Amino acid sequence: MSAQIIDGKAFAANLKQDIAKQVAILKEKHNITPGLAVVIVGEDPASQIYVRNKNKSTVEAGMNSFEHVLPEDTSEADLLALVEQLNNDPAINGILVQLPLPKHINESAVIDAINPAKDVDGFHVINSGLLATGGDAIVPCTPLGCLLMLRDRLGDMSGLDAVVVGRSNIVGKPMAQLLLNENCTVTIAHSRTRDLPGVVGRADIVVAAVGRAELVKGDWIKQGATVIDVGINRIATDDGKSRIVGDVEFAAAAERAGAITPVPGGVGPMTIACLLKNTVTATCRQAGVKEPQA
Incomplete structure (x- = not known):
């Protein structure tokens, strides 16, 4: 393996430390404590684990955490009423409704x-539009985490060829815009792209976010490219168990890439860290204060 492993877990831990420092400054200088409300509907086990992790990370950063757990049969009208209540609550600076609903x-x-x-979460059409037109958008957490890791690895990316494999509103499209x-x-590719190996093969940066296990083969990767694997896929193993893999064939890609994120331990930890970062950004904009430097 020749590639440098991009340690998202360590990067996220450092980012969380910086965010905690920012929160401490907001409290001391402006008497502001950011508040994040998370709403979950139903009992999806994966969502519940994710929400618990968000709550833990929010409190560790010194923010106020508000958790609303609603039953599976909650009506759309009742959920919209809760959202409106949170919109109007001055103690709430960030609102996240856990998907899927x-x-x-x-x-x-x-x-x-x-x-x-x-x-x-950066999913509202206004934030999408602001991102597309160069405005002050709140950026979806996963693409933001990918961007921060790419900046750390590459510095100035001007002129580099980047391929984003995946065209979702949550990752692919905002990633391309960033x-x-x-x-x-930038090229946005997907599962129906003609000559996908050739498209990926010319890229200096590959961001794989298509949701198909090991779709991107290792021998597609350009020598020395930086590979960010957003995919999280569970596949069966020969012993009847299962394991988690990304959208990229990791071992083979790592022989050619200059740097690559592992799965797990790459992009995943950055998502929650960037949620906290977005909450600080939203808080400062709402209060009309400059975002503090950690």
Whole structure:
């Protein structure tokens, strides 16, 4: 293995330390304590674990954490009423509604109901539009985490060829926009792209976020490229158990890449850290104060 392993867990831990320092400054200088509200509907085990981790990280950073756990049969109207209540609560600076929601609830309607200034997931159409037009958007957490790791690894990315494999509103599209803002030459590819190996093979930066286990083969990777693997896929093993793999064939890609994120331990830990970062950003904008330097 020749590639440098990009340790997202360590990067996220350092980012959380910086955020805790920012929160301490906000408390001391402005008497402001950021508040993050997380809403979960139903009893999806993965979502519950994720929400617990968010709550723990929020408290560790010195912020106020507000958790709303609603039953599976909560109506869309009741959920929208809760969102409106949180929009109007001055103690709440960030609102996150955990996805996926039960099938009887329209996710788009719920996302649209969140005050864009408190939309720390960065999913609201206003934040999407601001990102696309170079405005002060709140950026979705996972692409933001990818960008921070790329900046740390590469510094100035001007002129680099970047390929984003995946076109979701949550990762693929905002990731492409962030790379455009870094002056990369960006291609959005996906599972139906013609000659996907050739498209990936010319990229200096590959961000794989398509949700298919090991879709991106190691021999597609350009020598020395930086590979960010957003995928989290569970696959069966020969012993009847399972393991987690990314969207990239890790071992083979690591023989060619200059740097690569592992799965798990790469992008995943950065998502919660960037949620906290977005909450600090939202708090400062709402209060009309400059974001403190850690």
